[in-house]
Structure formats: C-alpha cells, structure tokens
Amino acid sequence: MTTTVDPVTRPPAAGAPNLTRSALSVRRRVTNQVALGLIVLALFVAVIPLGLVVWSVLSRGGSVISWEFLTEDIPNSFRRSGGGVGPAVIGTLIITGMAALMAVPLGVLGAIYLNEYGKQRPLARLIRTMADIMTGVPSVVMGLFIYSAWVLLFDARTGFAGALALACLMLPVIIRSTEEMLRLVPDELRQASLALGARKWRTTLTVVLPAAISGITSGVLLAIARAAGETAPIVFVVGVTTAPNWNLFSGENTALPAQIFRNASQVFEPAQERAWGSALTLIVIVLVFTIIARIIANRFAIKER
Structure with missing residues (x-):
C-alpha cells in the first residue's frame, strides 16, 4: 500500500529556502518600518505647533527681557x-x-490614604x-x-485668595497622579x-514614597505648571496693583498671567511688548523650577544596584 503526501503540507527539501517564512519575515519588517514611520510623523506633527509657540515667544519676548524689565514697577498706563x-x-x-505649600502635602497625603489605606472603601471611592x-x-x-466664598465674605482681594484658587486647581491633579504612581510600586x-x-507608616515613608518619588514629582510639576499659567482665578480674586506686594494677606496683588491678559488685550505697542515679555x-520660571524638581527627585529616588 502506497502513502501519498499532500503537496501543500509537504515539507521543503533539505537545503531549500522556506519561502513562506521568508515572505512572512519580510512582511513583518515592512509593517514595522511603516508603523515606525507613522509614529515619527505623528511626533513631528505634534512638535510643529509647540515649536512655533516657543519660537514666537522667544522672538517677540527676547527683545523685551532685561533686568529692568524684571524688576521695575508696572506702568500706570498701557500706552507708556x-x-x-x-x-x-x-x-x-x-x-x-x-498654593503649592497648601496643595502638595494635602494631595500626597490624600493619595497615600487612597492607595495604602482606603483601597476600595466607600470613602476612598467617593474621594x-x-x-x-x-x-x-x-x-x-x-x-x-473663591470669589464668592472668600473675597465677598471677607471683602478682601488678596494674594492669599489667589493662592486658594490655585491650590483648589492643583489638589485633584496631585491626588490622582500621585495615586497612580503609588500603584506602580511593586507589592x-x-x-x-x-x-x-x-x-505600615514607616514602610510607606521609607520604601513606597522613595520608589515613586520621580513620578510624584512629575505630577506635582504638572499641577504647578497648570496653576502658574492660570489667568481667570487671578483676575477675579487678587485685584490690580502696579507695585510689589510681598504680603499675601493684605492688599491687592498681581501675577504674570494677569499681566499677559491685560496687556495682550490692548492695541498699544508697549502693552503688546510687555505681554510677550x-x-x-x-515660561522661564516654570522651566527653572522643573529642572530643580528633577534634580531633587533624582537625589532622593531609589537607585538600582
């Protein structure tokens, strides 16, 4: 009795190339290169608007920046x-x-409770x-x-009212980002x-937090960067001033976002220049604090041996 072999399933002869595997390998390489090209293209598309923004700010604001610009009082008139x-x-x-002094400790402690103690309890889910x-x-x-709960209640437009508004904006970002970083620490x-x-408290303080410090720092920086660039809360609650005010609890104050908003909305060239500056x-302030925070995070992070 003779046995017939199906030509489709017949194994290749010794020494003959496997055309099926070779074609599959070529297809995988081509697919990988196409996917890599699309990823790089998406990166360039995302970088283009960011680069244009940075170039515009540097080109328009660089000619205005000087020591006098950073230290002198704000002019009383937009035309000056x-x-x-x-x-x-x-x-x-x-x-x-x-705002960071109020929001960062509360946010980190809240995230520690949610991830290390609260877990899936009703209070933790509600938070x-x-x-x-x-x-x-x-x-x-x-x-x-904040305007209705603080400014109208105490009849005071102060820097502290602005700090309260920014802290409220920072707090949920810090809580959620810190909790996610704590979840990544291996059990x-x-x-x-x-x-x-x-x-448990010592484990959290000396083991869990150092292991997640880099991620926590990134989340805190995102929150601070968002707060530093917010305009609406500052315009509503801190008032207007043209002279420095170091007292957060007395007198009106101002901030860079408010000055950008007020000067950019004017048609006068000096005001436009002050807005770009x-x-x-x-941007430089946020960059400096980002670098400092990265250095601190790398200093206290757990190093792999």
Whole structure:
C-alpha cells in the first residue's frame, strides 16, 4: 500500500529556502518600518505647533527681557513704554508657592490614604470620584467659587485668595497622579519591609514614597505648571496693583498671567511688548523650577544596584 503526501503540507527539501517564512519575515519588517514611520510623523506633527509657540515667544519676548524689565514697577498706563513686570514676577512666585505649600502635602497625603489605606472603601471611592470631577472643572469656575466664598465674605482681594484658587486647581491633579504612581510600586517591596518588622507608616515613608518619588514629582510639576499659567482665578480674586506686594494677606496683588491678559488685550505697542515679555518670563520660571524638581527627585529616588 502506497502513502501519498499532500503537496501543500509537504515539507521543503533539505537545503531549500522556506519561502513562506521568508515572505512572512519580510512582511513583518515592512509593517514595522511603516508603523515606525507613522509614529515619527505623528511626533513631528505634534512638535510643529509647540515649536512655533516657543519660537514666537522667544522672538517677540527676547527683545523685551532685561533686568529692568524684571524688576521695575508696572506702568500706570498701557500706552507708556518702558517699565517692567517686577510686581507680577513677585506675585507669581509667592502666590504659586503658597498654593503649592497648601496643595502638595494635602494631595500626597490624600493619595497615600487612597492607595495604602482606603483601597476600595466607600470613602476612598467617593474621594476618587470628587477628584476626577474637580480635575475637569474650568479654572473660571474655581475663581468664581473663591470669589464668592472668600473675597465677598471677607471683602478682601488678596494674594492669599489667589493662592486658594490655585491650590483648589492643583489638589485633584496631585491626588490622582500621585495615586497612580503609588500603584506602580511593586507589592513585593511593601511585603519585604513588613516582613522585616517595619510598621505600615514607616514602610510607606521609607520604601513606597522613595520608589515613586520621580513620578510624584512629575505630577506635582504638572499641577504647578497648570496653576502658574492660570489667568481667570487671578483676575477675579487678587485685584490690580502696579507695585510689589510681598504680603499675601493684605492688599491687592498681581501675577504674570494677569499681566499677559491685560496687556495682550490692548492695541498699544508697549502693552503688546510687555505681554510677550511676561509670557517668556513665565515660561522661564516654570522651566527653572522643573529642572530643580528633577534634580531633587533624582537625589532622593531609589537607585538600582
């Protein structure tokens, strides 16, 4: 009895090339190159508008920036040339700094509770839901809330009112981003620390947080960058001033976003120049603090041996 072999399933002869595998390998390489090309193309498309924005700010604001521009008082008239944005620089630093002092500890501690203690308890689920809702709240709504709950109540437009508005904007971003970073820490690290006799709070402080510090820092920076560039809350609650005011609790104040808004809305050339200079100053401030935070995060992060 003879056995017939199906020509479709017949194995190739010894030494003969496998055309099916070769064709499949070529197709995979071509598909990979096409996908890589599309990814690079998408990257360039995303970078083009960002590059145009940076170039516009540098070209228009670079000619305005000087030590006098960063330190002198704001002119009383939009038509006047010269002057600077010194009060706005000071206001941006102290208002954003106060907002960070209020929002960062609360946000990080809240995220620790949600991930390490609350888990899926009803209170933890409620906090997550409220944080998600607040993340999508427009800044103008937060400004109106602080205006009605603080400014009208105490009849005071101050830098602290602006810090409260910015802190409310920063808080949900810090909570959600920090919680996600804590989730990425392997449970084996927690179990090893607990097995060595460390209590839960000490494990969280000395093991979990250092392991997630880089991601937490990135989330905090995103929140601070968003707060530093917000205009609506500042315009509503801090008032207007042309001289530096270091006191957050007394007197009106100002910030760079408010000066960008007020000067850019004018048709006078000196005001337009101050708007571009304020925009470049704000970008540089955010960049400097980003670099400092990255250095701090790398210093305290757990290094792989």
